Amino acid sequence: NAGVTQTPKFRVLKTGQSMTLLCAQDMNHEYMYWYRQDPGMGLRLIHYSVGEGTTAKGEVPDGYNVSRLKKQNFLLGLESAAPSQTSVYFCASNRRWGNQPQHFGDGTRLSIL
């Protein structure tokens, strides 16, 4: 049972490049989330999804897009990367909203030069 798997683990981009981060979970969870973690800031929610085909904005959605075409996958896209998007990105999932713990992947370390 792999839990939540994020790919890639590390990536370096140049300003203006685009890329997609993939999150896959094998726990049949309905809800999935993308966070970013910056030093001294804790985790901030970028986008989330409450089911296949649905997405919603979190606290810091600007500059990112997401898609949830399959229940087990949640993709985070950067259309035109900026240095301010240098961060560690975490994906999480849980069974239903509220009163359930979130299960996290090990993160993607992204550097934008």
Place this chain on the structure above:
Amino acid sequence: SQQGEEDPQALSIQEGENATMNCSYKTSINNLQWYRQNSGRGLVHLILIRSNEREKHSGRLRVTLDTSKKSSSLLITASRAADTASYFCATDANNNDMRFGAGTRLTVKP
């Protein structure tokens, strides 16, 4: 903006001692959760306490919640070197947005 704020930012203790971390928040919550993060890894859920609960235990962990003061504490008893990690509180305020604090970095010296 962060909802939970942990205190202290960093804590260093000897193996066998107890470690106490505090979390304060600003708005009403549905539940409060504590997570641990080892260096270079994702967050791991430790314990969830609902707004109508005052105390909860799990092994060497004890969590308290005071909704009148909007604060929570995490106590780790008889700490071990393996407890070295960052600890985060997260508040679920029923608005589809769980907020994490900046964390307490705990170092347990053998």
